Every structure is written in structure tokens, then in C-alpha cells.
Amino acid sequence: MANTEPAVVCSGLVRRYGERRALDGIDLTLDQGQTLVVFGPNGAGKTTLLRVLATLLRPSEGDASLLGSDLRKEGWKVRSKIGFLGHQSLCYGDLTARENLRYHAKLHGVADPAARIEALLDQAGLSGRGDERVFGYSRGMLQRLAICRAVLHEPELLLLDEPRSNLDPAAIEQVEPLIGAAAGRTRVIASHDPAGGLAEADLVLGLRSGSASLFEPAAQVTTDQIGELYR
Amino acid sequence: MSAAHPPSTLSAARAVLYKELTLERRAPQTLTAMALFCASAFVIFHFALGRNEIEGAIASGVLWVTLTLAALLGIGRSFVADREEGGLDGFLLAPAPRSALLIAKAMTLFIFLLIVGLLASMLFAVLLLGPTPTVSQWGSLALLIVLADLGIALVGTLIAGIAIQTRARDLITSILALPLLIPLLIAVTKASEPLLSAGGGTLVGRWLALLGLYDLIFGLLAYALFDYLVED
Numbered sequence: 001m002a003n004t005e006p007a008v009v010c011s012g013l014v015r016r017y018g019e020r021r022a023l024d025g026i027d028l029t030l031d032q033g034q035t036l037v038v039f040g041p042n043g044a045g046k047t048t049l050l051r052v053l054a055t056l057l058r059p060s061e062g063d064a065s066l067l068g069s070d071l072r073k074e075g076w077k078v079r080s081k082i083g084f085l086g087h088q089s090l091c092y093g094d095l096t097a098r099e100n101l102r103y104h105a106k107l108h109g110v111a112d113p114a115a116r117i118e119a120l121l122d123q124a125g126l127s128g129r130g131d132e133r134v135f136g137y138s139r140g141m142l143q144r145l146a147i148c149r150a151v152l153h154e155p156e157l158l159l160l161d162e163p164r165s166n167l168d169p170a171a172i173e174q175v176e177p178l179i180g181a182a183a184g185r186t187r188v189i190a191s192h193d194p195a196g197g198l199a200e201a202d203l204v205l206g207l208r209s210g211s212a213s214l215f216e217p218a219a220q221v222t223t224d225q226i227g228e229l230y231r
Numbered sequence: 232m233s234a235a236h237p238p239s240t241l242s243a244a245r246a247v248l249y250k251e252l253t254l255e256r257r258a259p260q261t262l263t264a265m266a267l268f269c270a271s272a273f274v275i276f277h278f279a280l281g282r283n284e285i286e287g288a289i290a291s292g293v294l295w296v297t298l299t300l301a302a303l304l305g306i307g308r309s310f311v312a313d314r315e316e317g318g319l320d321g322f323l324l325a326p327a328p329r330s331a332l333l334i335a336k337a338m339t340l341f342i343f344l345l346i347v348g349l350l351a352s353m354l355f356a357v358l359l360l361g362p363t364p365t366v367s368q369w370g371s372l373a374l375l376i377v378l379a380d381l382g383i384a385l386v387g388t389l390i391a392g393i394a395i396q397t398r399a400r401d402l403i404t405s406i407l408a409l410p411l412l413i414p415l416l417i418a419v420t421k422a423s424e425p426l427l428s429a430g431g432g433t434l435v436g437r438w439l440a441l442l443g444l445y446d447l448i449f450g451l452l453a454y455a456l457f458d459y460l461v462e463d
Contacts, residue, residue: 056320057463080235080326088317090324094257095250106246107325109238133257149321153235 005068007032007157007186008053012062015048015210022048024210025062030203032067032156035187037197037218039226040207046190047086049207050159053188054084066157080108083155085163085179089146093135097126097145100134101152108153120148125174139166147175151183158187164196194226235326240334243327247335252342254312261308262343265301269351272297273358284361290427291420294355298348298376299383299412305343306387307404309336310395319395323462333388333457341384348376362429371434372426378442379419382449386411389453392460411449418442 008030015023023045030036038046051057052064055075063070069077091100098117105113121127124144129137134145143166150158163179164172177183181200191197198204204221206214206229214225238246255261276293277283285293313319322332352372356364364372390408394400418441425432 054324056323076326079324080237082324084320084324086317086320088320090317090321092250092254092312092316092318094254094312099250099253103246103250104321104325106238107243107322107327109236109242109326111235 005032006030007034008036008064008066008188010062010064013049013052013059013064014061015045015052015057016060021210023052026205026207026212028203028205028212028215030186030188032186033184034202035181035189035200036203036205037201038188038190038205038207039192039194039197039214039229041230043209044207044229045210046207047161048210050084050086050161050188050190054082054086054159055079056084078157080153081156083150083153083158083185085146085150085158085160087161089134089142090149091134091142091145094133096133097121097130097137097148100145101148104149104152110153116152117148120152120178123174123178124148125171140168140171143167144171144175147178151178156185158185158189160187161190162192163189164193194223198223198226237326238331240328240331243325243331244334244338247322247332248338251335251339255339255343261305262346264304264308265343265347266350268301268304269297269347270354272300273351273355277359285359286361287428288420288424290355290360291423293359294352294423294427295379295416295420297355298344298351298379299409299416301347301351302340302344302380302383302387303405303408305340305347306383306391306408307394307401309340309388309391314395314400319461329458329461330454332461333392333453336391337384337388337453340387341380344380344383345376348380349373352376360427362427362431364426365431368426368431372423374434374439375419375422375426375442378439378446379415382415382442382446383412385446385449385453386415389449389456389460392457396460415442415445418445 006029010026010028013023013026014021038049040046052059053066055071059072065071066078067081101117102113105117110116121130124147126141126144158179160179198218198221201218204214204216204218205212208229387408390404394403397403418438422434422438
């Protein structure tokens with residue numbers, strides 16, 4: 001039977017760092033297969049929202065659930081269904097790309113990891129340099145490897161923080177099948193690119209100082225409205 | 232969509248342990264620093280004490296103070312790569328049991344401490360120790376090193392887990408670890424004393440029992456607390 005639970009539900013979600021509210025009462029619902037693009041200036045709370053949804057940070061107040069599981073009580077249930085791409089690659093510089101992916105594959109219990117790793121490295125254009133230690137990689141290569149890591153276990157929900165940063169146009173095309181809409185995954189993407197972000201969004205969330213100042217279907221949002229968030 | 236199944240504690244711990252040992256093999260910073268510290272400390276003690284040879288309580292104290300301070304270096308470095316390269320997040324994002332990280336980190340530290348402990352004891356015997364221990368005394372000393380290193384590894388991993396969540400992590404390691412290690416240090420120095428004395432001696436059972444009990448208590452404590460320490 002198909003699971004019809006919303007992919008993401010947040011209700012009055014608050015996350016505090018000391019006294020400061022990095023997220024201040026976020027309400028949102030995202031259905032499975034949809035893409036939510038989050039816009040907002042630096043410090044608006046985009047990364048914090050993604051880290052809360054990734055179970056790396058606990059909500060201070062309010063509720064959040066992913067794929068029907070309460071993040072406070074059942075975070076362990078959803079981790080295998082989440083692919084997270086943050087600002088760091090989460091790969092060790094003194095390991096090769098293959099070793100890094102093998103390590104993450106073991107932590108996620110990926111079936112037939114060798115075949116999956118080779119397919120991903122090939123897709124990302126890294127198979128020729130997969131046995132090199134990662135510390136020698138350029139930022140773009142590191143980003144491609146991080147994308148491979150994020151989708152290694154074939155997650156249902158992708159949480160992507162500026163996924164195309166440091167990528168040239170060819171690399172963006174290479175990773176598109178992994179993190180693009182065609183992959184059929186539910187996605188929450190933090191972006192600073194109004195036109196590009198709007199083009200792939202079903203829903204748009206605009207954050208300002210931790211509060212949602214915009215939450216609309218993408219079809220009803222203009223690039224000017226997004227630009228307003230940054231003024 | 233997902234073709235993955237959450238790994239068992241053992242399988243995840245094996246993956247982390249393999250990764251830790253590979254990282255140390257590629258860039259052997261921790262072991263090198265610990266071993267060099269021990270060698271330097273023995274040279275300093277040699278001149279500070281003004282004696283070519285030491286034995287008994289002083290020998291035991293010098294050996295274990297040196298090994299404990301060297302262990303602090305290892306404890307302080309046990310989460311460095313994870314902190315700097317986001318490896319802790321990488322682990323926390325996985326559906327692996329959190330106790331796997333404790334087991335792997337404690338095992339890594341235990342292996343490092345064993346290697347340094349055995350090397351340092353031999354160096355100590357050559358540079359400072361007056362009496363030459365018999366084969367059975369060496370065996371007893373090895374048993375003490377195993378028991379003490381196990382306790383240090385468990386306490387050290389617990390402290391490192393606390394420290395990684397704080398900004399003053401370098402201070403926290405020393406401030407918390409040393410007081411917690413005092414019972415272990417008392418037991419192991421007392422137990423080592425007869426083995427390092429002129430005329431020789433044997434292990435006293437109660438000190439061994441105390442070391443075993445210490446390991447058990449901190450093993451259980453670390454297992455119970457570690458999940459809460461590494462998660463937000």
C-alpha cells in the first residue's frame with residue numbers, strides 16, 4: 001500500500017541557540033515527491049531548519065515529523081530515509097573517495113555497496129580518481145563526492161543545503177540525476193538562487209530571522225518577492 | 232526506494248574502528264605524539280630525580296604518571312578528525328546504534344594505549360628502572376597495562392564525548408579525565424610497585440579486583456550515557 005503520509009510536517013517549530021531563536025515558529029507541510037525550496041539571507045535559519053529535519057538538532061519547541069515519524073521520539077526511524085547534504089562533505093581527507101563511501105555504506109547498511117559506489121562515482125565523474133585521498137580534491141570534486149554520500153543509501157527525502165555550490169555547469173548536469181527532480185525524491189533545498197530555485201520548487205519558504213515570511217506554492221511566487229527577503 | 236537496512240552495533244563499530252585505524256595508519260599523529268611524550272618524560276624524570284636508576288613506589292609512580300599524561304594526548308585527539316571534517320555528523324546521520332561509536336572509539340584508544348604502554352614500559356626498563364623484572368613480572372605488568380588501559384580508554388571516550396560538544400574541549404578533557412582516573416591510578420601504581428622493586432614481588436589480588444571493578448563501572452556508565460552525550 002502506498003504511503004500517503006506527508007513527507008514533512010512542522011508545527012510551531014522553534015530552535016534556540018541560547019537565547020536566540022534561530023527558528024521561530026515554523027509551520028509547513030510538504031507532500032511526498034514535492035520539492036520545497038527555502039530562501040533567506042545568511043543567518044535566516046535555512047541551515048538550522050535542514051539540520052533539525054536531519055535529526056542533527058532537536059527542536060526546542062513545537063513539533064516536526066518526517067514520513068510519519070515524530071522527530072523528537074522516533075528520529076532513529078527516519079535516518080535511513082534521509083539524505084543530508086550540508087556545507088561540509090562529511091568525508092575524511094585521509095581516506096580515498098571509495099573508502100569514504102564504503103564507510104558510509106556500512107553505517108547505512110547498504111546492500112551490495114561495491115556496485116552502488118561504482119555506479120555513483122561513475123555518475124559523478126569521479127571513478128577515475130576514486131582511489132585518491134580526498135584531501136587533494138578540488139571543492140567541486142568534494143561537493144560531487146558529498147552528493148554521492150548523501151544519496152548512497154537511496155533515501156526517500158533529500159535535505160540539500162546549496163547543493164550546486166562549487167559546481168561548474170558540466171558537474172551540475174552530472175549530478176542532476178542524483179539530486180534533481182527526475183530522481184523522484186522529496187526534496188528540501190536551501191538556495192540563494194531565486195530563478196534556479198523557483199524553477200525546481202513546488203513550494204517556497206522564505207525565512208527572515210528565523211520566521212517564515214513567505215510560504216506559498218512556487219507558481220504564485222515571483223523572483224521579486226524572493227529578492228525582497230534579502231533587502 | 233531504500234535498499235539499505237540499519238547495521239548491527241557490531242557491524243557499525245567494526246566500520247568505525249577500521250576507519251579510525253586507517254586514518255592513524257595514513258597520518259600517524261596520535262601514536263607518534265604519545266610515544267614521543269613518554270620518551271621525553273622519562274628523560275626529564277631522569278634529570279629531575281637526579282638518579283640513574285629508580286625502583287619500587289617511585290618507579291611505579293613515574294611509569295604510570297607518564298602513561299596517564301600520554302593517554303590525555305590520545306583522548307584529546309580521539310574526535311579531532313570527526314570534528315574538523317564533519318565525521319560526527321556523518322555518523323549521527325546514519326541509522327547505526329550510537330553505542331557503536333563508543334565501542335569503536337574506546338577500542339581505538341585502547342589499542343593506541345596498549346601499543347604505547349608496551350613500548351614505554353620497555354623504554355622505561357632500559358632508561359630508568361633499576362631492578363630487571365623477571366618474565367612472570369613482565370607478564371603481570373602486561374596484565375596491569377591491559378586492565379588500566381581498558382579503564383583509561385572507557386573514561387577517555389566518555390570524556391571525549393562530553394568535550395566534543397563544548398567550546399572549551401581541550402580544557403575539559405584534562406579537567407574531567409584526571410579526577411576520574413585517580414582511583415585507577417592509585418590501584419595500578421600500588422599493584423605495579425612490588426613488580427618494580429628490588430627483590431621482586433607479586434601482584435596483589437585486591438588491586439587487580441579494584442581495576443576490574445573500575446573498568447566494569449565505567450564501561451556500564453559509558454554505555455548508559457554515551458547516546459545522550461553525542462546527540463544534540
